[in-house]
Structure formats: structure tokens, C-alpha cells
Amino acid sequence: MWRDHLTEIIVFSFLFLLVSVMGFVAARWRAPKDMAHLDEWGLGGRSFGGWITWFLVGGDLYTAYTFVAVPALMFGAGAAGFFAVPYTIVIYPLVFLVLVRLWSVSHRHGFVTPADFVRNRFDSPVLALLIAITGIVATMPYIALQLVGIEAVLKTMGVTGDNALARHLPIIIAFAILAAYTYQSGLRAPALIAFVKDSLIYIVILVAVIYLPYKLGGWGDIFAAADAKFDASPNPNDGILLNGNNQLQYVTLAFGSALALFLYPHSITGVLASRNRDVIKRNMSALPAYSLLLGLIALLGYMAIAAGVKPLPGAKEGTVDSNTVVPLLFDQQFPDWFAGVAYAAIGIGALVPAAIMSIAAANLFTRNIYKEYLKRDASPAQEANVSKITSLVVKVGAVACIVFLDPQFSIDLQLIGGVIILQTLPAVALGLYTRWFHRTGLIVGWAVGMGLGMWMLYQVASPTRKHFGGSAFPLSEFGFDTTKTIYVGIVAVAVNLAVAALVTLVLRAAKVEEGIDGTEPDDYFADEGDPRVTPGTERDADSAREPVA
Template sequence: MTPVWRDHLTQIIVFAVLFLGVSALGFFAARWRRTGSLDHLDEWGLGGRRFGTWITWFLLGGDIYTAYTFVAVPALLFAAGATGFYAVPYTVIMYPLVMIALVRLWSVSYKHGLVTPADFVRKRFQSRTLALLVAITGIVATMPYIALQLVGIEAALKTMGLVGASGFTRHLPILIAFAILAAYTYSSGLRAPALISFVKDALIYLVIIVAVIYLPIKLGGWGHIFNAAAAKFEATPAPGDGILLNANNQLNYVTLALGSALALFLYPHTATGVLASRDRGVIKRNMAALPAYSLALGLIALLGYGAIAAHVTPVLKDNNTVVPALFDGLFPQWFAGVAFAAIGIGALVPAAIMSIAAANLFTRNIYVEYFDKGASPAREAKVSKIVSLVVKFGALLFVVAVSPQFSIDLQLIGGVIILQTLPSVGVGLYTRWFHRTALISGWVAGMAAGLWMLYQIPNPATNHLHFGGSAIALTKLGLDSPKTLYVGFLAVAVNLIVATLVTLALRAAKVRDGGDGTSPEDYQTDRSDTTPDKKDPALV
């Protein structure tokens, strides 16, 4: 019997050439636009804090719109319909949040040489414990997110016949890909994904522009595509499925979009991309321009309906393969290879940034804070480089040891988890009113409530009795309603309520609070400002 991969030889060659080409760029990036030694977190982990408008635009776009986005969003539309479009409004909502909030984080971080969101919490609330909780939360929430980049690569490799249904060898191509990623991230730091993001975004836009023009021609127009999707959902009715939202899932759609937007701007890798910017103006210009990616995301989502009209069958019963299978069946092999490369390369950028962000959290807020307070900048950089390798290995275990679908469920849990840093990081950028002990209490309450609600959610499609998604039926909360709601939205509400009540109680009892290591003007500082108490972090 002829091996399946031989029928996809052209695709494999195109994929390999492009993948190895950008990997070479990753190693070259160690010398690209370097202003100092990479034995310093400002250089290795933040690119010298000197990325301009264009570099930041590509970096943030590559950071936010991951490989998994390009396979999961269409797969969700393929399986459930309109619910999958929640990804479009949530990315639109996020940019104003970054405009008004993370630009303040950039200023205070630049002024004080901060590297992570937990660094900010440590400075703002003068609490090692609260900073530790924020750091652990960021690392735990980021790990499955990195793993899902592997799921994106795996979907393309499955379609090309390079990943089988069972056996250790089915993971070999992914192991090789992530070994290469680990090597150039270690040597080049944040400059590697910044440089690769130029190629990644060019490929993504090329593939999407061609697809939205070619598919309607091939499939009889967008009218026929939408009719085919509607017919599929009408023939196999399920609660919430369809090309339009219904009364039961509208509330979940709204809260999921808003909650996901809040979560995404709290993820440490988003903060890392922002802190690498040269000045406040760069961030503001990017927040005005980045919605162009949301337009592309909406077009990408429609590929899920295109797969329905084309009667695509998922490879190895994995819905994540519907987009690769669509390109495999309808496009010339060489162009399908370009599309698969766009997905594969699309995993490299966010996976690198996420692993760097998680490593920086461990180094600055766990290792230095608790094990080596006198660590030199070179020592910090060395520890971060090593931890970035460990983080990638841990993410690899998510995919190798558990099913991809369970990894997806873990990522949904990650969004609920990272939302519990909203009071200390997001609200903390604007006010020091909350008592630091109250913020810890709110974190505990919100985390407990979120995990309890997630435990109540089954997923019959995957035979998971618990942690089967992020939408909880209101009947599980004792309400007589078939509607569902995003767990993260409820959990962070519990967090904020508890933090508020405990703060009021502690203030009334006159319990001593920590100080504030920042001043109001710190949140408006720009690179051009004179700051006599602090040198330019990029020149230290």
C-alpha cells in the first residue's frame, strides 16, 4: 500500500521549504536590530524595548492571531455555526482595552524597568504574595495556549499524511518542529518571532485573499455556501447550532466575547508584545490599525461554511482539520502547501512569545524573588532561556500525553484562570483602592468559583463529564432557564465582589495596607520624557 504522504509530496516539499526558511530567519534574528547583549531580559525578552510601529504591528498580530485561531474558528463554525463568530467581536473589543490600559502598563514598566505584569503588581501593591499568584496564574494559563499551537501544526500535518492515528512516530514531525522553535527562541529571544511574523502575516493574507475569491467561484457563490450550511444545521438540529444565534446562546455569545477580550489583554504574552514597543505612540497607532486582522479573521471563519458546502470530511475525525482538508481537496497541491505552511509558521510566532512571557514570569517573580534576589541581569537572562525550553517541553506533553480535544478544553479553562488577574492588573492600572489582602481573597474566591463551575460542565461529544467547555447552563446554578453563560464572566464577577467587600471590611477595621511604589505621573511617562530617577531601560 502506498503511504498517504506520497500523495501529498508537493504539499510537503512546499511546507518544508517555507518552514525551514523562516526557521533560518529565527536564528538570524539574534543579530537583527540588536542594541545590546542578549544576556539581559530587556534585550532577550523584550527586544530592547525599541520595536517601532511596523514591527509591533506584525508582532502583535502574530501574537494574538495564532495558528490555532486559523484552524479552530472555522472548525467551530463548521461544527456549531454562528457561535464561532464570537472571535470577531472579541478581538475588536480588545483593542480599545489595550489602548486605554496597556499603554499605561507600558509607561510604568518603562519608568521602573518592569518586565512582566506580576512585576507591576509587586511594585503597585508592595505584595510578594499577590505578585506570586499573578505569576503562577499567567504561567498556568499560558501552558495550554502554547500546546494549542501544536494542535494547529498537527492539523496540517495530519492532512498531509505525516501524522498517523496512533504510535509515537505520529508525534515525530511535531517534535522536530518544536525542537527547531526551541533552539532559535533560546538564541534570539523576542527578535525571532518579531522577524518571522513578517513572513507569517504575508502568507496568511495571501492565502485568505485567494481563498475568499476562489472558493465562491468553485462552490457556486456565497449564497450557495450559506444555504448549504443552513441545510446542514437544520438536518441535524442541536441546541445552539445554526447560522444564526438563538435565545439560548445569545447571552453566552455576548459574555464569551467580552470575557475573552478581557482575558486576552491580560495574558502575559500580550503584555510582552506591548512592552517591547518603542513608545506610547507606537502602541496607540497599532491599536488603530490592528482591527484589519479582525476583518481577516471574519473571512477565515467563513472557511468553516465553505468546508460544509464542499462536503469536507475531517481527517481522522478531527474537526480541527476541516480547513487544511478544504485546501487539500479544492486547491492545487502547491497552493495547499503554502496554506499549510501559513498554519505551521503561524504557530511559531505565538508559541515563541508565549514561552518567553512565561519564562520571564518565572524568572522575575519566582526565581529572583524567592531564590536569588541578587541575580545579575546575565543570570536572569540565562534562567529565562532555560525556562523557555522547559515551558515548550511542558506544552508538548499536553498534546503528546492527552487528546487534542482535551487540550482545547484546557485552553478554555486558561481563559477563566487568567481573568482572575483582572482586579490586580487591569483595575490596578487605574486605582490603588483595593487592599492587597482583599485582592488575594478575591483571587481565591474567583478561582474557586470558576473551577467549580467548569467542573459542572460536561461535553457529551468527547465523553468528558467535567471541564468539557466554558459555557455553563443556568440550570446548574439553580435557575430555571435553558440559557448558558461564560464561566469566566461569572468567576471574575465573584472575584471583584469579594475583593470589594473585603477591602471595605479591612478599611473599616483599619488593617494596615502596603504602600504604592508608583506615582500618578508614572502612568503617562514616555520615552521622550526626562526621568532623572531612572535611566533608559534599553541602555542599562
């Protein structure tokens, strides 16, 4: 009943309204001379310094869904859910050098999306289109999942309704506000809101990891409670440690997710918005602060076990919504006003990534579909406009996914999303280092990797479902005599690479045209203040042209 949660609802609503106002005001923050340019709307003027980038990228990568789903996984399966920690450790040294190269080449050529880079590097609009579509398809369900994060909070506060529309009304309103200020302020809105979001999350988690163990009898008791729960469960693969079957899955999932994370368009958007190479490199050392946070958040799942939390019922009869365990834990253990703050942290935590993801998807559509295929001579102002409208469409689509489809569908799609975005690795990440691969080889490799990844995901069963039951593929399906499982994405991308290499060798032997590399070796080291940066010259040319036209 929502009346029991009145204090929580008031605190939540107040903080939510506060950030909404900030979202609209953000348009004037570090205001550009001309907002009608995709560099301004979609990349915040490529001007963000160390702190803003830290909050923005941190707020972008560590989403509300992560904060809700990771402890839920720990609650349900134990140690396997802790993969989020090694995953977010290996990512930074892994991309330390790669991303600065991407930043430099994008800075010099005015690239807004990873597909822009691929088009130029491999001289192939088709490959760029595939990269763009992969990015959009992988991002959409991710946006929808942010809504699942908000919904878990609303459900715990008793804000539910009798029919689908009433139940979803708060989310529709929240997303309408989000859509409006993203439309107006572009990337500046989530950048500004991220300050509030992350501060709230840091406060809530610091309090939680000090106060809750004190209330629950200490860490030893918390781990003991978790151990007892997993011992009693019939599932052989849960427990507070890994077993022989799921270790390979654990490390391949951590590694594969790390490779995938910075291929997601929204991560790249956050990185390209930074001012120079040093900002990115310094952030690779500073962002792991969020990993520590995530590790502690993951342990909230065990605290929920120790506190005896029972998850709320799910959408279908007889199921439970394990995403509600963390909100329920807060509700049970914190005073009402502080639970309200914690809910606001999760709710606002959903808005920041949702805004950046919709901007990234909109940029992909604008640059690699609209400008490439629909209107070749689009001006920067037209590009910005198309992107703004597309960001609205993307958000409506995400809300529709949650309102009209089973939320499980979005969760499945996100699982698929991680696997398919990995298939852009050879073209985007390796492309930053080498042009050895033939463009057609990359296309064929992508297709094979996608097909294989889908098939493998389809084959994975779980106790409750026959298909799409997770990303842990049993190696016995390949004919190995073992009970070990492996992360689907790693296998798919390995095959993708092998096929791309093979086709490249064949095409090279057959002397098939390879196109012209639009970049130079020097481009990958360009830094702020580089005299040959193109976006500036482009913009000057435009402002000079406009009065005439």
C-alpha cells in the same frame, strides 16, 4: 498516504526551513550592544516601532490554533463560532487607554511582566506570585495547542506514523528548532518571523475568500449549504443565526475573552516591547485588520460545509478531528503547491505565538519566582540566562503534553486558562487605575474567583462529555428558570471583584496595613525619552559594577 501530498510537503518544508534560518539570524537584527539582559532577550530592547509591533502582536494574538479552531467551531456549531469577531473588535477600544498606562509605568520602572507591576503597586510579593503562577498555568496549554494546529496540517498531508513517537516526530523536530532559535534570539526571532507568517496568511486568505466562493457557487450558496446542514442536525443550538438560548453566552464570551486576551502574559510582552505610547495607540487602530482576516477565516468553516468536507478521524475510535476541516478544504480545492503555502502559513503561524508565549512564561518565572524567591541579587545577565533556559523547559513541557496526554486535555486546559487569567483583572487592569483595593482583598477575590470558575467549568456538560464540556454555563444551575447559558469567566470575575471589594471594606475598617505604593500618578503617563526611566540607569550601574567584581 504522504506520497500523494509530495508537492505540499516540499513547499511546506521549504518555507519552514526558511523561517528557521530567519529565526537564527534574528539575533543580529537590530542588534543590541549587550544581548545578556532580559530587556533585550525578553522584550527585544523595548524598541519596536509601529510595523514590527503590528506584525508581532498580530502574529501573537491570532494564533494558528485560532485559525484552525474557529472555522472548526463554525463548521460544527455555526453562528456561535463567530463570537471571535465581536471579541476581537471590542478588545481594542477596551484596552486603548489601559495598555498605554501599563506601558508607561513599566517603561519607567523597568517592569517586564504584569506581576512586576502588581508587586510594586500593591507592595505584595504574594499577590505577584499568584499573578505569575496564574499567567504561567494559563499560557502552558496555549503553547501546547499551537502544536495541535501544526498536527492538523501534518495529518492532512498524510504525515502520520504507526506509533506515538513516529507520529509526533515531525512536531518534536519543529519544536526543537523553534526552541533553539528562541534561545538564541529571544523576542527578535518571532518578531522577524511574524513578517513571513502574516504575509503568507494574508495571501492565503485573500485568495481563499475570492477563489473558493467562485468555485462553490457564491456566498448565497455557501450560507444555504450551512443552513441546510444545521437544520438537519439534532442539536437545537446550532444554526447560521443565534437563538434565544445562546445570545447571552455569545456576548458574554466575546466580552470575557476580550478582557482576558490582554491579560495573557504573551500579549503584554508584545505590548511592552513597543517603543513608545504612540506605537501602541496607533496599533489599536491597525490591529483590527487581523479581525477582518479572522472573520473571513471563520467563514472557511461554512465553505468546508458547502464543499462537502468530511473531517479526518480523531485520536480515539469513533471521534472526528474537526480541526482538520480547514486543511482538508485547502487540500481539496487548491492546487497542491498553493495548499503547501497555506499549510506553511498555519505551521509558521504556530511558531510565532509559541515562541512569544514561552518567552512570556519564562520572564514570569525569572522575575517573579527566581528573582523574588531564589536569588534576590540576580544580575540582568543572570536573569536573561534563567529566562532562556526556562523557555526551553516550557517548550519541552508543551511537547510532552501533546505526545503523552490526550490533546483534548490541552484543549480543556486552554478553556480553563481563559477563565483563570481573567481572575487577574482586578489586580492588573484595575490596578492601573486605582489602588483602592486592599492587597489581601485582591488575594481573597482571586481565590474565590478561581474556585468558582473551576467548579462552573466542571459542571458544564456537552453531548459527548459529562464535565468540562465547554464554557457555556446553564443559568438553571443557579436556580434560574431558564435555558439560557452564560460564559463562566464573566461570572467568576464578577464574583472575584465583589469579594475583593467586600474584603477591602472590612480590612480598611479594621485598619489593616496596606503597604506602600511603589508607583506615582505621574508614572502612568511617562513616554519614550522620559528622563526618569529606570532600566537604563540600572543597566549603567551594572556595566559599571562588573569590571570591579
